[in-house]
Structures are given as structure tokens and as C-alpha cells.
Amino acid sequence: MAEPLLRVQSLRLDIADHERSRSILLDVNFDVRPNEVMGLVGESGSGKTLTALTIMRLLPPAASVSEGRIELGGRDLLRLTESEMRQVRGSKVAMIFQNPRAALNPLMRAGDQVARALLLHRELSRAEARRQAVELLRHAGISDAESRARAYPHQLSGGMAQRVLIAMMLACRPDLLIADEPTTGLDVTIQAQIFELIKKLQAETGASLLLITHDLGVVSEVCQRVAVMYAGQIMEQAPVAELFHHPSHPYTERLLGSILRVDQAAELDPSRAIAFASIDYDNPGCRFANRCPYVLEACWVRRPVPRRLAEDHIVYCHLRNEGAS
Numbered sequence: 001m002a003e004p005l006l007r008v009q010s011l012r013l014d015i016a017d018h019e020r021s022r023s024i025l026l027d028v029n030f031d032v033r034p035n036e037v038m039g040l041v042g043e044s045g046s047g048k049t050l051t052a053l054t055i056m057r058l059l060p061p062a063a064s065v066s067e068g069r070i071e072l073g074g075r076d077l078l079r080l081t082e083s084e085m086r087q088v089r090g091s092k093v094a095m096i097f098q099n100p101r102a103a104l105n106p107l108m109r110a111g112d113q114v115a116r117a118l119l120l121h122r123e124l125s126r127a128e129a130r131r132q133a134v135e136l137l138r139h140a141g142i143s144d145a146e147s148r149a150r151a152y153p154h155q156l157s158g159g160m161a162q163r164v165l166i167a168m169m170l171a172c173r174p175d176l177l178i179a180d181e182p183t184t185g186l187d188v189t190i191q192a193q194i195f196e197l198i199k200k201l202q203a204e205t206g207a208s209l210l211l212i213t214h215d216l217g218v219v220s221e222v223c224q225r226v227a228v229m230y231a232g233q234i235m236e237q238a239p240v241a242e243l244f245h246h247p248s249h250p251y252t253e254r255l256l257g258s259i260l261r262v263d264q265a266a267e268l269d270p271s272r273a274i275a276f277a278s279i280d281y282d283n284p285g286c287r288f289a290n291r292c293p294y295v296l297e298a299c300w301v302r303r304p305v306p307r308r309l310a311e312d313h314i315v316y317c318h319l320r321n322e323g324a325s
């Protein structure tokens with residue numbers, strides 16, 4: 001099996017909140033292989049965006065990594081200097097954000113933003129960068145790219161703005177793309193088009209994609225493998241078909257149940273389709289324990305060790321470890 005492109009190991013991220021510090025991410029482990037679409041799924045507040053921002057090293061000031069490694073192509077990103085990291089961002093790993101309009105510069109024309117991304121990574125004349133920028137916009141599915149290149153972000157629809165961001169990413173030719181809920185707020189047909197575009201470009205460029213979403217429907221259409229995250233911990237990881245047919249963690253079962261049973265509610269607001277009990281960051285065991293229908297004594301005491309159920313299928317659950325150790 002090919003060496004992973006990205007390997008996140010034992011990642012722990014602490015956030016200072018008033019007087020206390022909480023480990024918002026704890027013992028996060030997953031990898032992304034070359035030329036693979038890997039999903040990271042979990043409900044709102046589970047730590048998906050913070051995981052992505054930690055990989056990009058674009059963390060809010062209150063946050064700090066206290067444990068772990070993030071290897072990209074064998075290099076630990078957490079140990080790079082800021083200027084080395086700037087080289088990595090864009091050229092090796094690039095991210096599309098939850099809100100495309102906010103990620104664009106409101107004062108700069110769309111085409112110029114793509115051209116600037118090109119100039120950052122390649123030796124080109126300005127005129128050539130502009131020409132290639134229009135080409136990239138066209139490649140990102142923008143019809144009439146010539147005139148759209150002259151538009152400012154507020155003149156673009158949400159779907160168009162996301163296409164501009166995708167064109168900017170293409171300009172950088174990264175090995176790894178991270179797309180964080182890239183279609184939030186877009187209507188369903190546009191969402192489908194954007195996913196099609198992302199899949200097509202991923203296949204064309206051979207880049208790997210880490211796709212962050214709360215929507216298992218999206219995962220089933222776009223991803224090969226998926227990691228399920230809850231309250232900053234990975235609960236389960238598996239190839240997509242395996243996860244859908246043999247979910248092993250009670251939280252995964254619940255996520256799957258929520259798309260099957262309450263699909264109408266999920267359409268209104270999928271991230272909130274599951275009833276909420278507050279997230280229990282203080283439990284030294286499994287953070288899902290206070291919502292788990294099958295909770296055991298051990299779940300309050302220690303984090304379950306990972307159990308391999310099948311090729312590439314790993315679960316962190318005491319239920320599955322009973323009698324195993």
C-alpha cells in the first residue's frame with residue numbers, strides 16, 4: 001500500500017477559554033493517501049474545521065497544539081518555521097473554506113485574485129498570469145470567464161465565488177486539497193455541480209482531497225474512505241461502503257440513522273438533526289459516553305484503544321473491545 005501523503009498522529013489541540021484550557025481535539029489519528037478522497041465527517045462543533053486549520057497552521061491565537069505530528073510527504077508540519085510553512089501553504093496544501101465570499105478579497109477583481117495566486121507560485125509575466133487566470137476560471141466551470149474575471153466578489157453568486165476559489169487552488173497545484181464544507185449555503189443543484197467539479201479536478205490533477213462535511217450523503221457520493229469525528233475524537237474510520245454496511249461505533253450508527261429516519265429534518269438543518277446533549281470534554285474516557293445508549297463503566301474511565309475490524313476499518317469503542325484484550 002502506498003505511503004500516506006498526510007498522516008495525522010496523536011494530535012491534541014488545546015484552547016484556552018476564560019480560566020481553563022480544554023483539549024478540543026484529543027488523540028486524533030487519520031491519514032490521507034495519494035490520489036484519494038478522504039472524508040472527515042461529524043456534526044457541528046465536532047472539531048472538523050479546527051483539524052483542518054491545524055494542518056494549515058492557521059489557528060486562532062487561543063489554540064495550541066500540545067501533542068502529535070502532522071506529516072505531509074514525510075515532513076512534520078508542526079515543526080516547520082513560519083516561513084517554511086508559508087511555502088507549504090498553497091504549493092503543497094491548499095484549503096477551500098466554509099464561506100467562499102469571506103475567503104475572497106472584496107476589493108479585488110476575481111481574475112486578479114486568481115492571477116495573484118499564479119504569480120505566487122510561478123514565474124510568469126502579469127499579462128500571462130491574467131491570461132492563465134481566465135483559463136482557470138473557465139476550467140472551474142465559469143462560463144463567460146473573460147467578463148467574470150473583471151467582477152468583484154459581491155457581484156458573484158455563492159456558487160460562482162466558490163468556483164473562483166477552486167480556480168485559485170488549481171493555480172497552486174497542491175498535493176493535498178482540504179475542502180471545508182465547500183457548499184454550505186448553496187442551493188442543492190449548485191452543491192451537486194460543485195461536488196462534480198471538485199471530483200473531476202481531483203481526478204485530473206491527481207491531488208488528494210480531504211473533504212470535510214457533516215453530510216454522510218455527500219461522503220457516500222464523493223469519498224473513498226471516511227473518518228467519523230465526535231467532540232474532537234475520531235470514533236471510527238473505514239472505507240465508505242464498509243462504514244455504510246457495517247457501522248461499528250454507536251455514534252456512526254446514530255449519524256447513519258439520522259439520515260435514514262429524519263431525512264426531512266436533515267434537509268432543513270442536517271448538522272442539528274441529532275438531539276443534543278452537551279459535549280462532554282471532561283470525560284477521560286469516550287466523549288460520546290453521555291449520549292451513548294450502550295455505555296459501559298470503562299467508557300467513563302479510559303479512551304478505548306483502536307480496534308481493527310477489517311482492512312482499513314478501525315473503531316474506538318469499548319463495546320468492540322470487550323473480551324478482546
Ligand SMILES: Nc1ncnc2c1ncn2[C@@H]1O[C@H](COP(=O)(O)OP(=O)(O)OP(=O)(O)O)[C@@H](O)[C@H]1O
Nearest residue numbers: 015024043044045046047048049050051060062214
Ligand atoms: N477560536 C475559538 N475559540 C474557542 N473555541 C473555539 C474556537 N474555534 C472553535 N472553537 C470550539 O471548538 C469546537 C470545534 O469547532 P470547529 O469549528 O472545529 O467545529 P466543526 O466540526 O467545524 O463545526 P461546524 O460543522 O459547525 O463547522 C467547538 O466547540 C467550538 O466552539
Ligand SMILES: [Mg+2]
Nearest residue numbers: 048049050098
Ligand atoms: Mg466547521
